[in-house]
Amino acid sequence: MNSTWKTYQATISGRDIHPDAPLAQVAIRAFQSTEDFVAPRLFPAVTVEHETDQYYILDPNSWLLVPRDLRARKTSPNRIEWRVTSDSYAVKHRVVAGELAKEDLANADAAIRLRENTTKNVTEGLLRALEDRIALQVTSITNVGSGVTLSGADLWSDYVNSDPVAAVNTGHAFIEGKTGLHANTLVLDKDTYRVLRRHPVLLDMFKYVSGGVVKDDELKQVFEVSNLWVARGIKNMALEGATASIVNIWGNCALLAKVDPGAVGMETVTFGLAFRWQPEDFPAPMQAVRYDDPDPGRRVEIVEAGYFQDEKIVARDLSYLIKTTI
Numbered sequence: 001m002n003s004t005w006k007t008y009q010a011t012i013s014g015r016d017i018h019p020d021a022p023l024a025q026v027a028i029r030a031f032q033s034t035e036d037f038v039a040p041r042l043f044p045a046v047t048v049e050h051e052t053d054q055y056y057i058l059d060p061n062s063w064l065l066v067p068r069d070l071r072a073r074k075t076s077p078n079r080i081e082w083r084v085t086s087d088s089y090a091v092k093h094r095v096v097a098g099e100l101a102k103e104d105l106a107n108a109d110a111a112i113r114l115r116e117n118t119t120k121n122v123t124e125g126l127l128r129a130l131e132d133r134i135a136l137q138v139t140s141i142t143n144v145g146s147g148v149t150l151s152g153a154d155l156w157s158d159y160v161n162s163d164p165v166a167a168v169n170t171g172h173a174f175i176e177g178k179t180g181l182h183a184n185t186l187v188l189d190k191d192t193y194r195v196l197r198r199h200p201v202l203l204d205m206f207k208y209v210s211g212g213v214v215k216d217d218e219l220k221q222v223f224e225v226s227n228l229w230v231a232r233g234i235k236n237m238a239l240e241g242a243t244a245s246i247v248n249i250w251g252n253c254a255l256l257a258k259v260d261p262g263a264v265g266m267e268t269v270t271f272g273l274a275f276r277w278q279p280e281d282f283p284a285p286m287q288a289v290r291y292d293d294p295d296p297g298r299r300v301e302i303v304e305a306g307y308f309q310d311e312k313i314v315a316r317d318l319s320y321l322i323k324t325t326i
Helices: 003-012 021-033 108-138 164-179 190-197 200-205 216-223
Strands: 017-019 045-047 052-058 082-090 092-101 146-149 185-189 227-231 234-236 246-248 253-257 272-277 287-292 300-313 319-323
Touching: 021 108, 021 287, 021 300, 082 300, 092 108, 108 272, 108 300, 146 164, 164 200, 164 216, 164 253, 164 319, 185 190, 185 216, 190 227, 200 216, 216 227
Parallel strands: 045 272, 146 319, 185 227
Antiparallel strands: 017 287, 052 082, 092 300, 185 253, 234 246, 253 319, 272 300, 287 300
């Protein structure tokens, strides 16, 4: 048994824990299907063998060079290689739990529903935390390849003077000039998305077919991307117990990036990656467990879900950020 996971099992409860396969499947489905969050798509998860290690990037000085493909007899072929970065990932155990009163679990049918609903709730908490971590990374211009902060007449909410198409085209030009690759993904927060759908510059392009709002396929066409992801995640900024203060996790921004949704390993040309690791007896990325509270007097069962992961921007130049869009 892996020592990290064994130590954790011994720490979380003085009683036995019960890995729960059905609840793990509930957690996995919830983690994969929640549409309000874009982070799992923006940073595809790849499985890694170690808790911490270095990751790979393409060497920008050799990327897209025309290779010398002529091989003389008895000589080795010319190498085209990945370069190891000096940066490393370090996976962390991301875990959230919910409590259920034993009295509420007395009825078997009710217990199934309560456990499933609690699993979905803690999974949404994990997703919200993931969304917040990645949004904090990628909505800072200093972390991405380049970007611009809009103001005044350039704000996309200024329907008379602004030109969103020109702004996104500047981002395309940056990424293509740095990497030779074309961005395939545009992430918009929900408020920017609503403003863009009614922007006169875009409506004029589709004035005979749009009916007052620009459709998603038309937005993809004009911004030259195959993925248009609307970030609808929100969070409560208030301290615990205080009046709720609900804000957009992403603020108001447009992020242009090159994303490989089929990434299966670290040697992948994509903007960011989530490095996911599993202990030997941790069979699913979102394993759910049940255990009794160590204090028997509380009469509480705890349902928990979690995963081991770290997230990194691995190719800054595959991104361009437009901040304060409206």
